[in-house]
Amino acid sequence: MRTVGIIVExxxxxxxxxxxxxxxxxxxxxxxxxxxxxxxxxxRGEPALTNKWARTEMALSMGVDLVIELPVAYSAQPAEWFAYGAVSALHLSGIVDSLCFGSESGDIAWFSELADLLADEPEVLQKQLHARLKQGLNYPQAYTRAVQYVLRSEGIGAAGCGTDDAYDLAKPNNTLGLHYMIALRRLGSSIAPLTIKRVKAGYHDPLEADAQIASATAIREKLLVSGDLAAIQPYIPHYTAEILQREWDAGRAPVHWERLAVPLMQAILSRSKEELAALAEVSEGLENRILRALNELEGSCSVEQLIEGCKTKRYTRTKLQRTFTRILLGHRKELLTRDVLAQGVPYLRILGFSRIGRQLLKQMKQTASVPIITNVGQEVHPLMLLDIQATGIHALGYQHFTAHDLLRDYYEPPLMLQQETSASEEVPAADAAESGSL
Incomplete structure (x- = not known):
């Protein structure tokens, strides 16, 4: 059975x-x-709009056969480690033949050439990266310009230097695509990479840019501003609409930063400066900026106000959201070191499967290089404990939560979808994948 992997949110x-x-x-x-x-x-450091089981149901309804959870240790990371964690899950499963990702480029040869050059992190890249960070550039800008410098020094064509949109590393899906390819190289994986060109709606395009296609960013913004599911129905399949409506009616959605404002403020205020500085993503004195911005808030305390108070050219919204995620979840630096992350995912947590997916699970028992988790026991891997804690904290954003919601990982078996899937339903050419950024 030929199997293709995709990496999604x-x-x-x-x-x-x-x-x-x-x-x-x-x-x-x-x-x-x-x-x-x-x-x-x-x-991008945001809480998911709906819980992972609702989104698993959407995936299976669409035609995905097996859903594996990307641990939170990787899921809220910059592109390098997000990509590495996700690709390692596909690689370690032992059942995936190819990986297909969306990109603005649509040119797998360019990705392959650049991944070969950068997989071993050449010294010149690191020097250029650090130099540009010292200039005050944020990490995405610094990384892009450092790569452009390496390409020029290696005599690779101008297209690779970002002069053409198709090869611009400032484009979020190009960035992720490159890091997927680098991860495949570092893992020595035999998985064959494929890319499809992202067309129509771009990551930052407004909802009205196309009659049927929009990015998840635009859809979320419209949904949260209007509070009306009908406003986004032209852009989503019927099963997504039905699942969202059910989660809305149950008070389990939409979850967003403002619904988690109280636990976030508590997580900040209950720690000293030294304790904040010990948390992942809190670097270069950022704890001082966060506490100063919190002290300067006026009126009601919102996460949006706190982000705006902390933002600089160096500290982008995405960087701050990832930082607040780690503060909210209490993730200390030593839990998420490069050495820890470089080992790849230590388990494969199964969230759901189809009839065909059940066959894949049987195959994985023979091929997987790490444990397969379908039911969570009391003794769990330290990184899975982070996932369990993340579930409980995410549920604090519900209108009304129960003890079952807080500890749902212990009770919820993988979702088995028996009905015919909707993979054959045709839609127009679309944005190939929801993306992240560096």
Whole structure:
């Protein structure tokens, strides 16, 4: 059985994701689709709009056959470690033949050439990166310019230097695509990479840019501003609409930063400066800036105000959201060192599967290089404990939460979807995948 892997967030699943899944099957000639999906906190440092089980149901309804959770240790990371964790899950499963990702480039040869050059992190890249960070650039800008310098020094064409949109590392899906390729190189994986070009709606495009296609960012913004599910229905499959409506009615959605403002403020105020500085993503005295910004808030204390008070050219919204995620979850630096992350995912947590996915699970028992987790016991890996804690904290954003919600990881078996999937439903060419950034 040929199997293609995809790396997703589905926040929420929309028509562009349907297109991505369809094209992944077509390009790879795969019989099955395996998705590595972020859990409750996402790559740009945001809480997921709905819980991971609702989004797993969306994925299976679309036609994904097996959903594996990307641990929170990786899911709220910059592109390098987000990509490495997700690709390692596909690689360690032992059942995936190819990986299909969306990109603004659509050119796998360019990604491959650049990944070969950067996989071993050449010294010149590190020197250029540090020099540009000292100039006050944020990490995405510094990394892009450092890579451009390396490309010029290696005599690689101007396209690789970001002069053409198709090869611009400032584009978020190009960035992730490059890091997927680098991860494959570092893991020595035999998984074959494929890319499809992201068309129509771009990451920052408004909702009205197309009649049926929009990015998940635009969909979320419209949804949170209007509070009306009907406003986004042209851009999402019917099953996404039905699942969102159910979660809305139950008070389990939408979860966003303002719903977690109280636990975040408590997490900040209950720690000393030294304790804040010991947390992941808190670096270069950022704890002082956070406490100063909190002290300067006026009126009601919102997370948005706190972000705006902390933002600088160096500290972007995404960097701050990731920092607040680690503060909220209490993730200390030593839990997420490079040495820890470089080992890859230490387990494969199964969130759901189809009839075909059940066959893949049986195969994985023979091929997987790490334990397969379908039911969570009392003794768990330290990184899985972070996932369990993230579930409980995410549930604090519900209108009304129960003890079951807080500890749901212990009770919830993988979702088995028996009905026919919707993978054959046609949608127009779309944005190939929801993306993150450096």
């Amino acid at each position: 589905y926040n929420p699943l929309h028509n562009g994701h349907v297109y991505h899944c369809q094209q992944a099957r077509r390009l790879s000639k795969a019989d099955a689709v395996v998705a590595v999906m972020s859990g409750h906190f996402l790559q």
